[in-house]
Amino acid sequence: MHTEGLNIRFTGKGGEYFRIWIVNLLLTVLTLGIYSAWAKVRRMQYFHRNTWLNESNFDYHGTPIAILKGRLIAIGMFAAYNVMINFKPLIGLAILLVIAIVMPFLLVKSFRFRLYNTSYRGLRFGFTGSFKGAYLNFLLLPVASLFTLYLLAPFTHRQIKAYQHNNSRFGQTAFSFDAGAGQFYLIYFLTFLWFLLAGALLGVGAYFIFNHAIVEAAQENNRQMFMYIGIGVYLLFIIAMLLLVPYFTSRIQNLVWNNTRLGMHEFESNLGAMKLFWISISNFLLIIFTLGLFKPFADVRMARYRLQSIRMMPAGDMDTFLAASKQDDGAMGSETAEMFDIDIAL
Amino acid sequence: MTSVSAQYYDGNNTRRHAVTLTFAQGWLQVRGEEISRDESLNTASISEKLGSAPRLIHFNDGAHCEISDHASLETLLTEAGHQPLSLVSRMESHWRVALASLLLLLAGAVAAYLWGLPRVAELAAQRIPYSTAHQIDEQALQTFDHGLMQPSKLPITRQQQLQQEFEKLRRGYSLPEYPLQFRASPEIGANAFALPGGTIVITDEIILLAKSDEEILAVLAHELGHVSERHALRNLLQGSIVALALTWYVGDISNLLATAPTLLLQARYTRNFERSADAFAAHMLQAKGMDAAKLATLLDRLETSHRGKNRKGSKLDEWLELLSSHPATEERVKNIRQIKPE
Numbered sequence: 111m112h113t114e115g116l117n118i119r120f121t122g123k124g125g126e127y128f129r130i131w132i133v134n135l136l137l138t139v140l141t142l143g144i145y146s147a148w149a150k151v152r153r154m155q156y157f158h159r160n161t162w163l164n165e166s167n168f169d170y171h172g173t174p175i176a177i178l179k180g181r182l183i184a185i186g187m188f189a190a191y192n193v194m195i196n197f198k199p200l201i202g203l204a205i206l207l208v209i210a211i212v213m214p215f216l217l218v219k220s221f222r223f224r225l226y227n228t229s230y231r232g233l234r235f236g237f238t239g240s241f242k243g244a245y246l247n248f249l250l251l252p253v254a255s256l257f258t259l260y261l262l263a264p265f266t267h268r269q270i271k272a273y274q275h276n277n278s279r280f281g282q283t284a285f286s287f288d289a290g291a292g293q294f295y296l297i298y299f300l301t302f303l304w305f306l307l308a309g310a311l312l313g314v315g316a317y318f319i320f321n322h323a324i325v326e327a328a329q330e331n332n333r334q335m336f337m338y339i340g341i342g343v344y345l346l347f348i349i350a351m352l353l354l355v356p357y358f359t360s361r362i363q364n365l366v367w368n369n370t371r372l373g374m375h376e377f378e379s380n381l382g383a384m385k386l387f388w389i390s391i392s393n394f395l396l397i398i399f400t401l402g403l404f405k406p407f408a409d410v411r412m413a414r415y416r417l418q419s420i421r422m423m424p425a426g427d428m429d430t431f432l433a434a435s436k437q438d439d440g441a442m443g444s445e446t447a448e449m450f451d452i453d454i455a456l
Numbered sequence: 457m458t459s460v461s462a463q464y465y466d467g468n469n470t471r472r473h474a475v476t477l478t479f480a481q482g483w484l485q486v487r488g489e490e491i492s493r494d495e496s497l498n499t500a501s502i503s504e505k506l507g508s509a510p511r512l513i514h515f516n517d518g519a520h521c522e523i524s525d526h527a528s529l530e531t532l533l534t535e536a537g538h539q540p541l542s543l544v545s546r547m548e549s550h551w552r553v554a555l556a557s558l559l560l561l562l563a564g565a566v567a568a569y570l571w572g573l574p575r576v577a578e579l580a581a582q583r584i585p586y587s588t589a590h591q592i593d594e595q596a597l598q599t600f601d602h603g604l605m606q607p608s609k610l611p612i613t614r615q616q617q618l619q620q621e622f623e624k625l626r627r628g629y630s631l632p633e634y635p636l637q638f639r640a641s642p643e644i645g646a647n648a649f650a651l652p653g654g655t656i657v658i659t660d661e662i663i664l665l666a667k668s669d670e671e672i673l674a675v676l677a678h679e680l681g682h683v684s685e686r687h688a689l690r691n692l693l694q695g696s697i698v699a700l701a702l703t704w705y706v707g708d709i710s711n712l713l714a715t716a717p718t719l720l721l722q723a724r725y726t727r728n729f730e731r732s733a734d735a736f737a738a739h740m741l742q743a744k745g746m747d748a749a750k751l752a753t754l755l756d757r758l759e760t761s762h763r764g765k766n767r768k769g770s771k772l773d774e775w776l777e778l779l780s781s782h783p784a785t786e787e788r789v790k791n792i793r794q795i796k797p798e
């Protein structure tokens with residue numbers, strides 16, 4: 111039996127993806143954005159097909175038309191809201207309310223689309239989450255968390271992950287998720303402590319760096335000087351966020367995957383906060399300095415690190431997963447006619 | 457005859473079968489230990505090549521083959537009379553095409569910025585009524601009054617007198633009829649400017665710098681030129697479009713930073729805007745029987761007063777000055793003096 115687990119491998123290459131990216135960007139511009147749906151399919155296929163587990167790769171089956179439909183819906187809602195909020199704020203708010211109400215519905219559709227269109231060794235993934243669950247987890251709990259000053263946020267986060275993972279399947283085999291809310295609270299609490307620490311350090315640092323400038327600015331009542339100090343503090347804040355976001359992301363990814371199973375098979379994730387921080391900050395700076403040309407290299411680099419930090423710990427034969435029966439298939443989202451994808455990252 | 461090694465999956469379970477593919481007698485033949493099927497390449501769907509990622513051949517019953525040996529597969533497809541690579545796949549595989557795409561995109565971006573953007577902003581500005589854009593003015597004035605500017609220290613009678621002369625100057629033109637806004641601002645110094653909705657703000661400092669009311673009216677005529685051609689609104693629209701494009705382009709976390717460069721990009725009016733506002737002012741002043749050269753006189757004096765002020769400015773100010781597209785005053789003065797009465 112396997113005891114060391116099966117590492118996920120990612121074989122995408124920056125230079126190769128850069129060529130795909132730039133050619134598709136040109137085609138997107140030339141077609142006034144319409145080709146972007148085709149470009150997205152190519153991008154998804156490139157990343158899926160270069161992701162390997164146990165010497166087999168994943169695949170993506172989404173169709174450009176479904177993606178185009180989803181984009182039109184999203185752009186329509188966004189435009190309707192933005193136009194109305196400026197000219198008829200009340201109607202704008204009504205539209206926002208409608209968007210909030212249909213969002214869980216769209217999310218379920220989108221999860222179904224994404225999972226159903228992902229396959230491994232010829233078997234499709236699937237999503238069986240109910241609309242009721244989606245309304246509970248994506249509308250009711252976030253609103254409740256808002257009213258409890260975000261005290262419910264870690265619990266909500268846990269419920270959302272549980273809803274997503276408990277309702278996912280690979281063929282007939284169900285995923286399950288068993289992390290407790292306490293573990294989410296711990297990560298949120300530690301992130302908050304880091305935030306306070308970083309804030310205090312930044313405050314002290316800013317005091318020493320800008321002390322002279324602030325006094326001078328106050329004496330001369332120099333607005334411009336205050337503006338530069340403001341920009342300085344803002345940059346320090348961004349640096350702090352660049353530090354905290356990788357910490358939070360890595361802890362959450364590890365928690366989620368270490369508590370997810372596929373049938374009896376377990377997963378292990380050991381994403382490092384420092385490594386993730388280094389990759390995100392260097393990606394960020396290189397993207398800025400290359401005016402965005404580093405983006406495809408950055409995407410490949412990030413995908414490689416995040417994917418390769420996940421391992422599967424098989425509890426038995428990997429060859430015996432079965433495809434969903436035709437009956438289950440419908441429930442999992444193969445009703446292609448009404449499918450569309452919404453670009454929302456959760 | 458080429459044979460290609462591949463992995464075969466039947467679509468019902470995750471078992472992997474090693475197979476070889478050959479093309480013979482018009483059929484794609486899939487052969488492995490337990491697998492033997494003949495498929496038509498016309499009904500099978502062959503995925504496009506994406507870099508060195510494996511290609512897949514899907515059959516109608518849900519089974520598929522994964523092929524990593526690209527060269528052999530391409531030979532096999534050619535033998536079968538199929539185009540082995542799609543046009544986009546071929547484009548994606550050449551660095552020369554990638555470089556050409558990059559250059560085309562850059563050229564397109566430059567052209568859009570230099571020609572497309574001003575044109576789009578102009579067309580959009582023409583469709584926005586003054587009354588709509590006026591809301592921006594009110595907000596801007598509120599912001600200014602929270603520190604950058606103070607109420608004017610000019611006597612009310614002087615303000616009323618200038619207000620009347622301003623209205624006389626504007627009479628007969630289809631321009632919005634918002635009252636002139638008087639403000640004191642040591643920080644901005646001697647200046648007058650038009651806001652996107654057509655409101656004109658004038659500082660005490662420039663009124664005191666002017667040697668005659670005619671000079672003040674000349675400046676106001678110049679600002680009315682900006683109003684008439686919607687320069688401030690056009691600048692604002694251009695800036696917003698650039699900010700939007702940058703946010704989209706840079707994306708993700710970095711969109712926090714995306715708005716900063718636009719502050720620099722849209723810092724000042726372009727020379728063209730200044731030149732056309734000057735021309736508008738010259739014609740307006742002539743039409744009212746005034747001396748257009750007064751604008752040039754005041755511009756000269758402004759330039760001297762700004763130079764004196766800048767000498768004690770910080771290094772950063774000088775650097776910002778370099779970045780701005782501030783029109784050369786000398787050239788403007790020369791141009792105004794050349795405008796002859798009709």
Ligand SMILES: [Zn+2]
Pocket residue numbers: 678682725730733
């Ligand atoms: Zn001007």
